[in-house]
Amino acid sequence: MSSTPIIVVKDLGKSVNLGQESLTILEGIDLQVNSGETVALVGASGSGKSTLLGLLAGLDLPSSGRIEILGKSLGELDEEGRARLRAEQIGFIFQSFLLLPTMSALENVMLPAELRGERNCEPRARELLAAVGLSERLHHLPPRLSGGEQQRVAIARAFMTRPSLLLADEPTGNLDSKTGEKVIALLFELNRQYGTTLVVVTHDQTLAERCQRQLVMVAGKLEREVSHGVV
Numbered sequence: 001m002s003s004t005p006i007i008v009v010k011d012l013g014k015s016v017n018l019g020q021e022s023l024t025i026l027e028g029i030d031l032q033v034n035s036g037e038t039v040a041l042v043g044a045s046g047s048g049k050s051t052l053l054g055l056l057a058g059l060d061l062p063s064s065g066r067i068e069i070l071g072k073s074l075g076e077l078d079e080e081g082r083a084r085l086r087a088e089q090i091g092f093i094f095q096s097f098l099l100l101p102t103m104s105a106l107e108n109v110m111l112p113a114e115l116r117g118e119r120n121c122e123p124r125a126r127e128l129l130a131a132v133g134l135s136e137r138l139h140h141l142p143p144r145l146s147g148g149e150q151q152r153v154a155i156a157r158a159f160m161t162r163p164s165l166l167l168a169d170e171p172t173g174n175l176d177s178k179t180g181e182k183v184i185a186l187l188f189e190l191n192r193q194y195g196t197t198l199v200v201v202t203h204d205q206t207l208a209e210r211c212q213r214q215l216v217m218v219a220g221k222l223e224r225e226v227s228h229g230v231v
């Protein structure tokens with residue numbers, strides 16, 4: 001496995017202004033993730049996991065510190081540059097799915113590949129939807145799908161472009177254990193087959209333990225790391 005850094009984070013901080021006061025959400029985060037690694041981000045609700053993931057995706061800007069993704073400093077890219085990096089290299093699964101409500105499940109999954117100008121992406125989209133157990137829901141619009149089904153469409157969509165980096169926020173959060181297992185298997189298959197680096201926020205201990213590294217967040221800081229099998 002290559003040890004090229006895919007993520008380098010230095011002294012990252014995020015605070016927001018709430019009227020007169022400033023609220024610190026993240027503070028002093030240092031992190032390096034190498035290509036092909038699987039990393040679980042764990043910690044209590046409100047500890048800053050989703051905020052960190054959003055910063056790594058370049059969806060939000062830090063208040064201090066820097067982030068490099070694949071050697072590119074996010075702070076030095078403009079909005080368009082960050083969007084391009086995301087489209088080309090990064091897949092996400094958000095806590096709130098972000099599916100387009102007027103497009104069918106199949107169209108939602110095909111979209112990221114179509115945006116990249118790929119042709120004939122329907123077979124792979126169908127294959128991925130089958131893998132998450134949604135072959136019978138291809139033409140449903142997201143509002144007609146259950147929460148867990150929407151999450152599975154979002155997962156299939158994130159896999160569509162075989163990203164170098166997959167950022168997933170609670171990918172198994174709304175799923176029953178059997179479907180959750182399938183999704184976990186897909187995540188690790190993507191890692192194995194394509195070397196996709198996984199950074200996964202999760203409260204699911206089974207998923208966290210299957211990752212090579214577990215980073216524990218406490219109140220906006222990376223408190224400690226648990227490497228595979230060692231506490």
Ligand SMILES: Nc1ncnc2c1ncn2[C@@H]1O[C@H](COP(=O)(O)OP(=O)(O)OP(=O)(O)O)[C@@H](O)[C@H]1O
Nearest residue numbers: 016023025043044045046047048049050051052095
């Ligand atoms: N834009 C914002 N304005 C004010 N507070 C915010 C903002 N974004 C996040 N926070 C606060 O920052 C803290 C961290 O939020 P975050 O969503 O990153 O937590 P989390 O670890 O993902 O939690 P959960 O496990 O519940 O999803 C929370 O206390 C949240 O209320």
Ligand SMILES: [Mg+2]
Nearest residue numbers: 049050051095
């Ligand atoms: Mg969260």
